[in-house]
Amino acid sequence: MEGQRLKYNFPENFWWGAATSGPQSEGRFNKKHRNVFDYWYDIEPSEFFDEVGPNIASNFYNSYKSDLKMMKSIGFNSFRTSIQWTRLIKDFETLEVDYDGVNFYNSVIDECIKNEMTPVMNLHHFDLPIELYEKYSGWESKYVVELFAKFARKAFELFGDRVKYWTTFNEPIVIVQGQYIGEFHYPKIVDGKKAMQVAFNLNLASARAIEEFRKVEHNKDGKIGIILNLTPAYPRSNSKEDLLAADYANKFHNELFLDPAVLGKFPDGIEETLKNDGVLWEATSEELNIIKSNKVDFLGVNYYQPIRVKARESEFDYSNGWFPDKYFEAYEMPGRRMNPHRGWEIYPEAIYDIAINIKDNYGNIPWYISENGMGVQNEERFLNAEGVIEDDYRIDFITEHLQFLHKGIEEGSSCFGYHLWTPIDCWSWINAYRNRYGFISLDLKTQKKTIKKSGYWFKEVTENNGF
Structure with a gap:
């Protein structure tokens, strides 16, 4: 790459790195409480691929120093993980902290800074404490919203002197879909x-956490955002019916969290539709004002795949009650490129569409790609004689997505970084280790970690700030 003219240069101080989460990397070592996934694994291990649970994960709790050093060696200047509610807090009501948790997160943050990597700390990554579900029905309860705001405040007070980038939630729409519609997160309730x-x-919990953030003195020079997985909905055709279907799909899958976070209000028309359907949430004017008054400073965008929709051609099945796909159906576009391991369409062009949408419709708020990646099964097939996984497919995937991201930046979208999911192959909920995503491979039996070909390639990209 040296000596060649770079075709794709990225802005100065661009974030290069990757993201993981506490529940997917740390393991359950010294954790006094269980989150919903810990509990689900304990009661139904057969629900998880190869019955592998979160007990050890990638052992980050014990190996964070060498793990962070390895991340730095492949060019990271930033790294996102999460603070587990179940590790930091001993008593969810009184906010008594667990000092082992405090010491662990202090050490992780200090080690990031020592390795000259900006730490980005997220506060919720699908890991609600099981006690709060059993006592209060979890996120169905506004009391739990208040407990979360208090937990967030405690984290800001403990770590905000060094952590200058925070996010409230990772992919909150997935909590809605997984727990209450699609039955892929515990407690698998089907109730629209x-x-x-x-x-x-x-949305209220995120705004309340932001409200608390701005009360803490040493957060004055910090920023707080949210991580949203955006799945642009593309219509089958330009017919009025298909365009309406795509518009509603976008409102539910994307704008339901994007609009309140950035604009302080819900998408136009969605409350009226939900009210007419008898499923509108209960909200007070005070709560709506909290959402309006506590918008994010920046946005993290997780992008993996688009969705393709068409106007409903079959009658909606009401047997399980109301669901948002009353207004649209999935459409399988002929000739689409697929990742067969995950069943997801590969469509890097959508990153450009996201960039322009943020620029044109969301005040060009500062944002970054907080996750993007390609999960592949049985990667050991690509092991070479030197023991390195030759994951050229991942290099190609990242390259294509960066090209379209670069195009959006060239046209004025204020993107400031790119994070892969994930630095080290991590535990992925009920999929466990079925698909691998990392720049660094993990041998589950030995916990040995080895840089893949994509990791060495990424180091060159970061050194050149482009390719």
Whole structure:
């Protein structure tokens, strides 16, 4: 790459790195409480691929120093993980902290800074404490919203002197979909009305955390955002019916959290539709004002795949009650490129569309790609004689997405970074280790970590700030 003219240069001080989360990397070592996934694994291990649970994960709790050093060696200047509610807090009501948790997160933050990597700390990554579900029905409860705001405040007070970039939630729409619609997160309830109340409560919880953030003195030079997985909905055709279907799909899948976070209000028309359907959330004017008054400073965008939709051609099945796909159906576009391991469409062009949408419709708020990646099964097939996984498919995937991201930046979108999911192959909920995503491979039996070909390639990209 040296000596060649770089075709794709990225802005100065661009973030290069990757993201993981506490529950997916740390393991359950010294953790006094269980989150919903810890509990689900304990009661139904057969639900998880190869019955592998979160007990050890990638052992980050014990190996964070060498792990962070390895990340730095492949060019990271930034790194996102999360603070687990269940590790930091001993008593969720009184906010008594667990000092082992405090010491662990202090050490992780200090080690990031020592390695000249900007730490980005997220506060919720699908890991609600199980006690708060059993006592209060979890995110169905506005009391839990208040407990979350208090936990967030405690984290800001403990770590905000060094952590200058925070996010409230990772992919809150997935909590709605997984727990209350699609049955892929515990407790696997199918209830559209509860789903919509949870969506409101999560928006409120994010705004309340932001409100608390701005009260803490040493956060004055910090910034707080949210991580949203955006899945642009593309219509089958330009017919009025298909365009309406895509518009509604976008409102539910994307704008339901994007609009309140950035604009302080819900998408136009969605409350009226939900009210007419009898599933509108309960909200007070005071709560709506909290959302309006506590918008994010920046946005993290997780992008993996688009969705393609068409106007409904089959009658909606009401047997399980109301769901948002009353207004649209999935459409399988002929000739689409797929990742067969994950069943997801590969469409890097959508990153450009996201960039322009943020620029044109969301005040060009500062944002970054907080996750993007390609999960592949049985990567050991690509091991070479030197013991390195030759994951050229991942290099190609990242390259294509960066090209379209660069195009959006060239046209004025204020993107300031790119993070892959994930630095080290991590535990992925019920999929466990079925698909691998990392720049660094993990041998589950030995916990040995080895840089993949993509990791060495990424180091060159970061050194050149482009390719």
